[in-house]
Amino acid sequence: xxxxxxxxxxxxxxxxxxxxxxxxxxxxxxxxxxxxxxxxxxxxxxxxxxxxxxxxxxxxxxxxxxxxxxxxxxxxxxxxxxxxxxxxxxxxxxxxxxxxxxxxxxxxxxxxxxxxxxxxxxxxxxxxxxxxxxxxxxxxxxxxxxxxxxxxxxxxxxxxxxxxxxxxxxxxxxxxxxxxxxxxxxxxxxxxxxxxxxxxxxxxxxxxxxxxxxxxxxxxxxxxxxxxxxxxxxxxxxxxxxxxxxxxxxxxxxxxxxxxxxxxxxxxxxxxxxxxxxxxxxxxxxxxxxxxxxxxxxxxxxxxxxxxxxxxxxxxxxxxxxxxxx
Numbered sequence: 194x195x196x197x198x199x200x201x202x203x204x205x206x207x208x209x210x211x212x213x214x215x216x217x218x219x220x221x222x223x224x225x226x227x228x229x230x231x232x233x234x235x236x237x238x239x240x241x242x243x244x245x246x247x248x249x250x251x252x253x254x255x256x257x258x259x260x261x262x263x264x265x266x267x268x269x270x271x272x273x274x275x276x277x278x279x280x281x282x283x284x285x286x287x288x289x290x291x292x293x294x295x296x297x298x299x300x301x302x303x304x305x306x307x308x309x310x311x312x313x314x315x316x317x318x319x320x321x322x323x324x325x326x327x328x329x330x331x332x333x334x335x336x337x338x339x340x341x342x343x344x345x346x347x348x349x350x351x352x353x354x355x356x357x358x359x360x361x362x363x364x365x366x367x368x369x370x371x372x373x374x375x376x377x378x379x380x381x382x383x384x385x386x387x388x389x390x391x392x393x394x395x396x397x398x399x400x401x402x403x404x405x406x407x408x409x410x411x412x413x414x415x416x417x418x419x420x421x422x423x424x425x426x427x428x429x430x431x432x433x434x435x436x437x438x439x440x441x442x443x444x445x446x447x448x449x450x451x452x453x454x455x456x457x458x459x460x461x462x463x464x465x466x467x468x469x470x471x472x473x474x475x476x477x478x479x480x481x482x483x484x485x486x487x488x489x490x491x492x493x494x495x496x497x498x499x500x501x502x503x504x505x506x507x508x509x510x511x512x513x514x515x516x517x518x519x
Contacts, residue, residue: 259422
């Protein structure tokens with residue numbers, strides 16, 4: 194075999210590794226975690242724990258679907274946890290009074306309204322989405338406390354709880370709903386003109402505007418979709434646990450952002466695959482679950498989450514560096 198052939202083969206191998214780096218990173222990390230955690234804690238791989246894990250990560254997966262769309266578009270929404278809590282609080286209060294269907298319809302309006310407000314502020318006043326949604330996060334959290342008066346809201350009808358407690362074929366219903374939401378996001382991003390515009394704006398806003406795309410309109414719609422996902426996640430969570438508090442899902446926004454980045458979505462927008470975001474959210478959920486099984490002090494769990502977020506940012510930077518070296 195000639196030296197030229199060997200060099201060509203080595204070059205092709207390096208190129209294939211570079212192209213597949215994101216996928217390798219997304220698949221390898223959870224596999225390593227699963228193996229290590231199964232060895233350290235025998236309860237980790239039990240059927241009961243896996244079912245609990247699937248149910249627990251469902252709200253984060255639904256929120257991640259919306260967050261992925263927003264981040265590919267080049268923006269952030271850190272109000273999702275508070276909007277989730279507000280939606281569930283309102284629904285928990287209204288459901289015994291006006292019924293399940295009417296409550297569901299009204300509750301799902303909450304998130305899009307917050308998204309509409311944030312989108313207008315971001316696009317018409319040029320305020321960064323991170324700052325804007327920081328404000329809406331505080332507003333939504335405050336309204337959640339006003340709605341609940343600081344008390345636990347319960348008395349959710351049993352008929353509604355079927356959504357959260359059903360387990361067809363042993364799979365928790367909330368997890369099935371979450372996967373269907375992710376698939377809907379995949380279709381929206383990859384098989385519609387709207388999805389192409391989302392990617393185009395995230396890659397280069399100015400070029401997208403010059404090509405005739407209504408940038409402001411798309412950004413507002415993306416934030417409304419993210420709000421809708423947060424509200425929907427709130428309803429699914431309420432159905433699963435049967436009660437809600439105003440400080441529910443505090444910090445969820447950062448876990449979701451970390452999961453989305455671990456799943457390969459660029460922090461600067463324009464790149465990412467929503468299906469791989471599932472892996473990112475699973476990684477976060479695996480670590481949380483393991484910390485609980487290992488009886489690690491709850492105060493250390495935020496330390497672990499913060500470390501994961503930093504690691505996700507570093508992985509994103511490494512991925513860009515590898516892509517830039519092609």
